[in-house]
Amino acid sequence: MMAKIVPKKHPMPEQDPNERIKNFNEVPLGYDERTAIEEAKRCLECKPKEGQKICVDGCPVGVDIPRFIRCIKEGKFDEAIKVIKEKNSLPAICGRVCPYENQCEGFCTLGKKFEPVAIGRLERFVADYERERGYVVKKPEPKGKKVAVVGSGPAGLTVAADLAKLGYGVTIFEALHAPGGVLVYGIPEFRLPKRIVQAEVDYVKALGVEIKTDVVVGKTVTMEELLEEFDAVFVGTGAGLPKFMGVPGENLNGIYSANEFLTRINLMKAYEFPEYHTPIWVGKRVATIGAGNVSMDCARNALRLGAEESIIVYRRSEAEMPARKEEIEHAKEEGVKFMFLTLPKRYLGDEHGWVKKMECIRMKLGEPDASGRRRPVPIPGSEFELEVDTVVVAIGQSPNPLLPRSTPGLKTTKWGTIMVDEEGRTSLERVWAAGDIATGEATVILAMGGGKKAAASIHRYLSGESKWPEDWKPVNA
DSSP states (O other), X not given: OOXXXXXXXXXXXXXXXXXXXXXXXXXXXXXXXXXXXXXXXXXXXXXXXXXXXXXXXXXXXXXXXXXXXXXXXXXXXXXXXXXXXXXXXXXXXXXXXXXXXXXXXXXXXXXXXXXXXXXXXXXXXHXXXXXXXXXXXXXXXXXXXXXXXXXXXXXXXXXXXXXXXXXXEEEEEOSSSSSOTHHHHTSOTTTSOHHHHHHHHHHHHHTTOEEEOSOOBTTTBOHHHHHHHOSEEEEOOOOOEEOOOOOTTTTSBTEEEHHHHHHHHHTSOGGGTTTSSOOOOOOSEEEEEOOSHHHXXXXXXXXXXXXXXXXXXXXXXXXXXXXXXXXHHHHHHTTOEEEOXXXXXXXXXXXXXXXXXXXXXXXXXXXXXTTSSEEEEEOTTOOEEEEXXXXXXXXXXXXXXXXXXXXXXXXXXTTSOBOOOTXXXXXXXXXXXXXXXXXXXOOHHHHHHHHHHXXXXXXXXXXXXXXXXXXXXXXXX
């Protein structure tokens, strides 16, 4: 007799909103063993039929999701994490920040009628279970070939782990003083604790990967020098160049890019000033421009830093917001306010050069643009002023330009991304690239997916299974 289907996910325990805006501790608290097993029992263990896709098809790194959930269902948590790590070396990170509702859970068969299985929460559960008990690492026989990885973000860590598991000697070069890339400078502590990132980095190091920090490839060392020392080079330098709107007054004091705002808080611990020596100032009213996940992070950080009012200013309506539903809900619970169909036109400051007001214009939605969302159109004569003490511009990032500009022969697109073919190979032989530096700003898991593809290509090349293509054709030109 078929067991009764539980229509909804088991709730995730969370900090109370009134308490969590006073601290930087993680908001979701995670499943316990009993809840994880009960949630796993919701899985139908369906087999794909011809033309039908299931959860695995929605995972950019190809984790065997039904198999690891079956292990949880049977209480075999050690086996579950082994299944995940066949494909994913950063499960504690992915279980926290993946947009799984649009990926694995979006393909869940149960989700067609009820709520999908909480795949992301289950991945987090087994990753935390393993970390609390200690990693078990088996090193393969060394192959005698070396690979340099530039950047220690999700793409770089994935490439390093995959190649180390195959026996390659891997060295990661990181420009900042701490490894992790966007995982440490871009994602808040309350969403992704840095101890979690450090634990995942420690796992990669345990595989035999060497990490050198404070090395800026393109300045400290050149690509040519890396190619002389290593058999292959992977570039995963991300999208760390902030975008601004180019409106008058944008250079006033009190106006931050999201990159600076979050880096000061996350990586440099500004919220623990003066114990840490990086200050950050927010006034009573903080306006964050944009409505993606980064915008939610900035607005929620502002409240924790003492702002009395934190406002998201977005030129479209609520229906078009690109942020994850969960992040929007958390922001609302914490008291973040939303000002839709509004666009800043200029910033006004005082005699000391500090921003004090933001002149805005009301918008209406027109026809859809290239993104599929309705294009915002200004309403003539609808200008108004909004008093602000701090503004955070969170409208996106561009690829980091330093390495491409300092490397002769490395072809880039008009957007500044490195041109790559279907395997992540660049215009320079023995150089691969993936992640945001190749795709433009995207998600952690998509960067990891690109990294896995590049790592497989590097292995084929170095093992002699494939040759560098004579008719190299980029897929992102």
